[in-house]
Amino acid sequence: MDVVKRKSQSKLIKSKYQVAAILAALVITLALWSWKKAASVSVNRSDILVERVEQGDLEVITEGFGVLNSNRQQLLTTLTRATVKEIVLKPGANVTADSVIVRLDNPELTQEVENAKQELAQMRANLRQLKLNNQREILNETASLAEMTARYESAVLNREAEEKLIEKGIVSQLAYKESVLEEEQLAKRIDILKQRIAQLKLVHNESVNIQLEQLKQQQGQLGISQARLDSLEVKAGFSGVLQRLSVELGQSLEPGQEVALIGSVKDLIALIRVPQNQVQQVSVGQNAIINTRRDKISGTVTRIDPIVQDNTVEVEIALPENLPDSARPQLNVNASIIADTLQKVYYIKRPANVKPHSEITLYRVAPDSSAAHLHTLKLGQQAGRYIEIVSGAEPNDVFIISDLSNLKITASELIIKS
Incomplete structure (x- = not known):
């Protein structure tokens, strides 16, 4: 018959608990060490x-x-088609208002200015001719008025003389009435002639004014053409420094194209x-x-x-x-x-x-x-x-x-x- 040894089994269980406790303590110790190491660097x-x-x-x-940046800046552009003929100044140069930066060339614009000058001279000559013609017409009409006035005065004297002679029967009644009629007609013709001279002066003045207006328009056209020609010499416009030059020698430019930038x-x-x-x-x-x-x-x-x-x-x-x-x-x-x-x-x-x-x-x-x-x-x-x-x-x-x-x-x- 077998005998159960209960005392040996109890010792085995007790040993297992001790090992588990030791392992748990070791794990806790390692965890605390790791946390402390992580929290401190x-x-x-x-x-x-x-x-x-x-x-x-x-x-x-x-x-x-x-x-x-310059508080005052001015962008210089072209007014007409042109070709860069000469570059006078380069970026960084100090400039004044009249400093020439670039010279451009446009032969067509030069010819346009010459044509405008010739047309203006012709219109001035036409104006002088018109004034002379007007003056001649006024002189002719004035001479006619003087002649008519002389005839009227003669008719008045003749009528006054016949008026005295008709009472004596020397001059017939018919002759006297003809003298009176001639005097009245001459007076009317003088009034008409004076009105004609006055109207003629108004017409002459208006024709001269029209010619002057045309002359003024031509002067304006010449001024525009001359300004465009003068703009071929690109100037700074005010004192400052040439900040940017946007063209090259020989370059063809279109109207409005940038040439340079000037800044204070x-x-x-x-x-x-x-x-x-x-x-x-x-x-x-x-x-x-x-x-x-x-x-x-x-x-x-x-x-x-x-x-x-x-x-x-x-x-x-x-x-x-x-x-x-x-x-x-x-x-x-x-x-x-x-x-x-x-x-x-x-x-x-x-x-x-x-x-x-x-x-x-x-x-x-x-x-x-x-x-x-x-x-x-x-x-x-x-x-x-x-x-x-x-x-x-x-x-x-x-x-x-x-x-x-x-x-x-x-x-x-x-x-x-x-």
Whole structure:
């Protein structure tokens, strides 16, 4: 008969529980070690950027870039078809109002001016001839009037004499009535002749006026042709600099084609490109500083372009009249637009990849600089390289501003190695 050994089986079960407990403790220990290792990462001090929180007045500055441009520009174009005959000046040359930049050639236009001059001279001669003919007609009519007046006066004397003789019966009644009739007829003819002379003068004046109008039109036509001929010498029009020359020697040009661009030298403006996410801080009338890399020039915002191009908006800044020698058209410049001044605020140099009016987490460095822990900050307005801290920090707090977004997910603590 078999005997069951219950004591040996109990020892075996007890040993299994002990092994399981040991394994569980080992797993927990490894988990705690792994969590502590994951929550703490080491970095070298030379590999990170740290900045201290400051307190004071902060100017909200919007940074931008652009060029200086002539405030006054004039585009020179051709008035007629022509060929480039001579290039007198090249881009960069200083010019005055009468400076000749390019000489063009058009033989047809030269002939057109000569024809217009000859036609004008012929019309002037015709006008002189017309005046002479009018004067001759007036003289003839005046002579006829004088002759008619003399006949009338003779008829009056004859009638007066017959009037005395008819009473004595020397002159017949018929002869006397004929004398009276002749006197009346001559008087009427004199009145008609005077009216004719008056009307003739009006007709002559009108014919002269018509000729003068035609002469004036021809003078205008000649002026237009002469202006087109004179425009073959392309002049600057005002003092400045030749910024662009768009033609070559021997090139054929069509009417309205660009020849050159003239711009002012000292009357300049700054055209600045501002990021579209910062342009809402800019308004007309704000002060700005233009940096030419040799000088700094004060200016005022005068215009904000409503169109966004390449994620930037163009802002126009007016500059003072007296500019330094370093300011030249088409010079690349940087600009700082002063949007506002924040008084007695906390601020820090702007960390990488942060936006204004947002909440971020940064590593705050411990006082002994041996470690850093994640800390939440609420940000306000951006001011150039700096950004306002609304809450979450005190003056002299030190934060790491390097881009450590890949560590923030896994490591809440950084160990800083010297």
